[in-house]
Each structure stands twice: as structure tokens, then as C-alpha cells.
Amino acid sequence: MRRPRKEYAVRAVVFEQFQTFPSLTEIDRPVPGPGEALLKIAGAGACHSDVAVYREFTADGPASIPPPFVLGHENAGWIEELGPGVSGFEKGEAHLVYGPIGCGHCKACSRGQDTYCENVASMPYLAVGLGRDGGMAEYMTVPVRNLVPLGDADPVDAAPLADAALTPYHAIKLSLPQLGGGGRYALVVGLGGLGQIAVQILTALTGATVIATDVKEDAMERAAAHGAVTVPGGPDQVARIRELTGGRGVDAAFDFVGASGTIAAAQGSMAQRSRLTVVGIANGTAQWSFFTNPYECELTNTYWGTIEDLHEVVAMYRAGQIRPDVQRFGMDRALEAYELLESGGLTGRAVVMPNA
Structure with missing residues (x-):
């Protein structure tokens, strides 16, 4: 028999201890502090980084993410309540959340790049859902500085933009000098959530031929539907990529896996004066020699x-240039979403809807 809910309690997916699967439980409804807003969550994306947090991290890991805390660093929702001193927002407005939270006053934070905060060692958390309570809950608090307006765009499908689109967008934006001009080639290695959106971003922002590679046939089919030329993984992978470029190699490559093998495949596909960005965090190593x-x-x-990048990502989303492939889960199935994420049973980005 389901027990009655406590007054002011909300349901949340909580990382309670290291190397332990999270729990779906009840916590006190959060209260926004000065400079914060209370967000009623429309959607929260489940990310492989969450799995790394609860499966791989130990007490010897990053000091700023000790459990317990609510998971969820890809979040969107509606303004529910404003904290002291906050104005300029209206209840019911939809916003996407920029997850990283730095010190707010170093050079990196001043340019909106909290991910590279110079005082990260002294911060009590890294981001919402990474040390600070995140959005896998009916409500969450967030500094209003971190809110990016969505207008009338769907906040459920928008949730993964906070990482699965922001991360590739930042990497691609820095590589645009290599992709400007005719006859350019871009390579996307790994066609999970980030890789799929990377194909869309590259297609929208550049005139480059986008080559996408993965070992999963269905993932390559989805990338092809967004305009990519696909090459399956395997022993002749690099040769086929170079063949597509007339033997010259690609001008920019983005490895969304980061394993030693994928880094090596990308390195073997590069042209002169090109740029290879490793985005995936599989902890692979690279070999390099002058020759x-x-x-x-x-x-x-x-x-x-950066926060500025996320504003630009939202502009692309609202213009219909990028669209995350989303699988929706109600709050009762939140843990199932993580189980499917771990087992490889998802075809899109899992988004939990705590208030559906």
C-alpha cells in the first residue's frame, strides 16, 4: 500500500552513497535562497556522467561531490517561486538550466565558463546534479544567472540541450576556423546522444561534409538521416574515411567516446592543419610522434x-536546427531510465518528467 506523502515533500532520484545505484525517494521541497529561483521541473536528462558518479566514484574522488544529492544536470522547467532579491522573472516561464556553478568572480566565471572555474578546489559542488541537488526531482533551486529562457519551446525535449548539445556545440564552435571554406570535412566519432546532436550542429553551422562513424547500425542510420555520410567501425575504418576525403583527411574531428582506440582512429583520419577534439571521457590515451x-x-x-554558448544552443533549438532524440519517462520509471542507460537499451536521450 502506498503511504501518504509528507506535506512539502517532493520525489527525487538521489545518489545516496558511492558505488550504489540511486534511489527514488522523498525529500523536503527546496526553498530558493537569495539570487535563486525554484524551478518546477519539466524534464531532466539521464546522462552517462551520472552513471560514472554512482558506479565509479569513491570517497577518494572529487571532494566536491560527496553524497547524498539529487542527480540530474540536464534540466528544464517552469519558474515556480523567486528567492529574496530576485526580480525580472514571471511564474510559469520556461527556462533551461546551465548546470555548472563556479565561484562567480574568477576570470573563467566572469566570461560565463564556470566549467573552468579557477577556484574549483574550494567550491562545495561542481554543478547542479554534481554535488548540488539537481533536477531529477519535482522541484529544484538554481541561481537565476544560470537560467536560459526557452520562450514557447518544449522544455521536456529541451532538457538534454544543457549537456548533450552544449558540450558538442562548444567543441565545434572552437573548430569553426578549420571548417570554413569549400571542400572541408568534419568527422564525428561515436553516435550516442552527443554525437547525434553534433551531426546536426555541424550540418547547420558549416558547409562541411560530415562523416560519422560508430559500431551500431541504428546509430549510423539516425546520423545519416541528419545528413551525415556514415562509415562503420572496423579494421578498414580509417582507410574508408580517408578515401571519402580523397586521401587528404578530415579538417576537424570530434571524438565523443575518448577511448584509446577511437582517439587512434581519429588521429589516423586527420589532414594537415586540422584539429582533433576529444570530448568523451573514457580515459583513453593518445600516441604522438613528429613523423x-x-x-x-x-x-x-x-x-x-559557457553560458553564452547555451543561449546560442537554445536559439538553434527554437529555430528548429537541432532536435534531441528523446525517450520520455514518468517519475515512476526514473530508475528504469538509468537501468536502460547502463544496459545500452536506449535509442535516444532518456528524459524523466517528474511532474508529468
Whole structure:
């Protein structure tokens, strides 16, 4: 028999202890503090980073994410209540949440890049859903600085934009100099949630031929539907990619896996004066030598993006240029969403709707 809910209680998916699957439980409804808003959550995306937090991290890991806290760093919802000193927002307005929260006063935070906060070691958390209570709950609080207006756009499908679109957008934006001009090629390695949106962003922002590669046939079919030329993984993967470019190689590559094998495949596909960005965090390593690296080919990495980037991502979403492939789950099925994420049983980004 279902027990009656406590007054002012809300349901939430809570990471309660290290290396333990999260629980669906009740917590006190949060109260917005100064400079904050209470958001009624429309959608919260389930991300592989969440799985890493509750499966892989230990007490010896990052000091700023000790449990317990509510998961969910991809969030969108409606303004429900404003904290002291906040004005300029109306109840019911839909907003997307920029997840990272830095110190707010270092150079990185001043340019809206809280992901690279210079004082991260002294911060009590990294982001909403990463040390601070996130959006896998009926309500969450967030600094109003981190709210990006959605207008009349669907906030449920918008939720994954906060990471699954922002992260590739930032990496692609930094690589636009390599992709400007005719006859350019871009390579997307790994066609999960981020890779699929990366194909859409590249198609919308550049005239480059987009080559996409993965080991999953259905993932390549979805990428092809968005305009990519697909190459399956395998022993002749690099040769086929180079063949598509006339032997020259690609001008920009984005590895959304980050394993040693995928990094090596991307490295083997690069042209001179190109840029390879490793976005995935599978902790792979790269080998480099002067005689195998194409001249002036850059190897770099990026992490998440800026608040300004997220405003631009929302503009693309509202214009219909990008559209996350979403699988919706009610709050009663929130844990099932994580189970499917872990088992590889999802075909799109799982979005939990706590208030459906």
C-alpha cells in the first residue's frame, strides 16, 4: 500500500552513497535562497556522467561531490517561486538550466565558463546534479544567472540541450576556423546522444561534409538521416574515411567516446592543419610522434561549455536546427531510465518528467 506523502515533500532520484545505484525517494521541497529561483521541473536528462558518479566514484574522488544529492544536470522547467532579491522573472516561464556553478568572480566565471572555474578546489559542488541537488526531482533551486529562457519551446525535449548539445556545440564552435571554406570535412566519432546532436550542429553551422562513424547500425542510420555520410567501425575504418576525403583527411574531428582506440582512429583520419577534439571521457590515451602527426594538426580536449554558448544552443533549438532524440519517462520509471542507460537499451536521450 502506498503511504501518504509528507506535506512539502517532493520525489527525487538521489545518489545516496558511492558505488550504489540511486534511489527514488522523498525529500523536503527546496526553498530558493537569495539570487535563486525554484524551478518546477519539466524534464531532466539521464546522462552517462551520472552513471560514472554512482558506479565509479569513491570517497577518494572529487571532494566536491560527496553524497547524498539529487542527480540530474540536464534540466528544464517552469519558474515556480523567486528567492529574496530576485526580480525580472514571471511564474510559469520556461527556462533551461546551465548546470555548472563556479565561484562567480574568477576570470573563467566572469566570461560565463564556470566549467573552468579557477577556484574549483574550494567550491562545495561542481554543478547542479554534481554535488548540488539537481533536477531529477519535482522541484529544484538554481541561481537565476544560470537560467536560459526557452520562450514557447518544449522544455521536456529541451532538457538534454544543457549537456548533450552544449558540450558538442562548444567543441565545434572552437573548430569553426578549420571548417570554413569549400571542400572541408568534419568527422564525428561515436553516435550516442552527443554525437547525434553534433551531426546536426555541424550540418547547420558549416558547409562541411560530415562523416560519422560508430559500431551500431541504428546509430549510423539516425546520423545519416541528419545528413551525415556514415562509415562503420572496423579494421578498414580509417582507410574508408580517408578515401571519402580523397586521401587528404578530415579538417576537424570530434571524438565523443575518448577511448584509446577511437582517439587512434581519429588521429589516423586527420589532414594537415586540422584539429582533433576529444570530448568523451573514457580515459583513453593518445600516441604522438613528429613523423606520424600531420603537420600543424592540433590535439585538444574540451569540457561542457559557457553560458553564452547555451543561449546560442537554445536559439538553434527554437529555430528548429537541432532536435534531441528523446525517450520520455514518468517519475515512476526514473530508475528504469538509468537501468536502460547502463544496459545500452536506449535509442535516444532518456528524459524523466517528474511532474508529468
